[in-house]
Amino acid sequence: MTDLLYILYPWVKSLHIMAVMSWMAGLFYLPRLFVYHVEQAGSVDGASAIFETMEHKLLRFIMAPAMIVAWVCGLLMVFTPGIVDWTMFWPWAKTAGVIGMTWFHHWLGYRRKDFVAGRNSLTGRQYRLMNEVPTLLMVVIVISVIVKF
Template sequence: MGSFLADVYPWVKSFHVMSVIAWMAGLFYLPRLFVYHAEQGAAVDTLFRIMEVRLLRAIMNPAMVATWVFGLALVFTPGIVDWGMVWPWTKAASVLAMTWFHHWLGLRRKDFAVGRNTLNGRRYRMMNEVPTLLMIVIVLSVIVKF
């Protein structure tokens, strides 16, 4: 298995990067949709519900799963990750936090769908910064290997 993963490493890494880009785009955009949804109210409620569910189900969920699958394939590729260093642990913790945030957004989408949203636009604006902070930690962990 290790030899196979080493042989396809450039492909796996490429697909991992592409899926991360798609996932991050959704993680940046969905909270922004929530800002507008919370502030615009009933006038465009149906439109926002459709946009939110399609973004989550058609783009974000598949991209998150692909990110995890290709990321784990990279982890199991011999010679790629040295668990004796700090960077894989900071990256792993940040990816887990990003996954939690993804699911938190999914719960907020369900709140909007049933008319139970209790958060305002300001709160969603603040939460919109979470993926940026996690992305910074992940990229620095992988590239700088701190």
């Protein structure tokens, strides 16, 4: 099994990077859709349903699969011997960042359900602020992996 993980490592890493890029794109875009949903949907008849469809498809068909692939590939790399040195700080920092990113993904999913149920209580400004969360987590993750402190 170890030999197979070594052979597949460059492919797994490539797939991981592509999945993370797709996931991050969604994590940046969905809160922005929520901003427009809050601020513009009431001014155009039927716009709320259009936003809900866009939000659902982004979360379900792009973000969720990308998150799953990123996690699976990340775990495969973690289980490849010699790749991660758990005595250092960086893998713990990256793990915390990834868990935070996953929490944020699910938080967005709950906010989407609030829109569908007509219970959204957040403003466009609040969604704009939350839109900074994936950026901060990305900084922690990328610096952790590249600098390996």
